[in-house]
Amino acid sequence: MKSARHEKIIELIQEYDIDTQEELAARLNEAGFKVTQATVSRDIRALKLMKVAGKDGKSRYAILTEPSEELGDKYTRILQDTLTSLDVGQNMLVIRTVPGMAMGVAAALDALKWKEILGSIAGDDTVMCVARDAEQAEIVAEKLKGILKLC
Incomplete structure (x- = not known):
């Protein structure tokens, strides 16, 4: 269940500019995952998500990629x-x-x-x-x- 939820989180943050844990929890609940904000917070840490500045200047969650020269x-x-x-x-x-x-x-x-x-x-x-x-x-x-x- 956890790995399926993590996959869905990655899919959601790639598809939408999600900037709060509450918004992420709502989208997960809409997708059939019964989660609380605390669960989402743990998932964010586990997936090493971080907030980055979007094109519109608003922050959004993104995946922290593996170390590279960039x-x-x-x-x-x-x-x-x-x-x-x-x-x-x-x-x-x-x-x-x-x-x-x-x-x-x-x-x-x-x-x-x-x-x-x-x-x-x-x-x-x-x-x-x-x-x-x-x-x-x-x-x-x-x-x-x-x-x-x-x-």
Whole structure:
């Protein structure tokens, strides 16, 4: 049942621009899968889905593809399209994004595998990124500013 549901989720996000867990749950229920928002949330994590900016500027769920040479470029675009501000305090960075895109930014930061970053936590429009120390937090900030072409 779970694998059939996962296949349906992949089919739905490829066919529709789904931007909320509630919308995904509704479409699954319409397709005959009795699910709750909590089940959908677990499925999103299991399938490694992330929100990306759509052509219309609205966020939508997409499949996180296997690592490739293009992955860095994809994540760079996510950062360029969604970051709105960046502040550093000691060894932490507070990164603001457009609403609904913080998880995508956190996933992008994790995928870049910068040695300075210990990890990040995402809300709806804010990411808290923890660096090893204050100096490395500044390095991360400079790298991000370079990506954003703010330098």
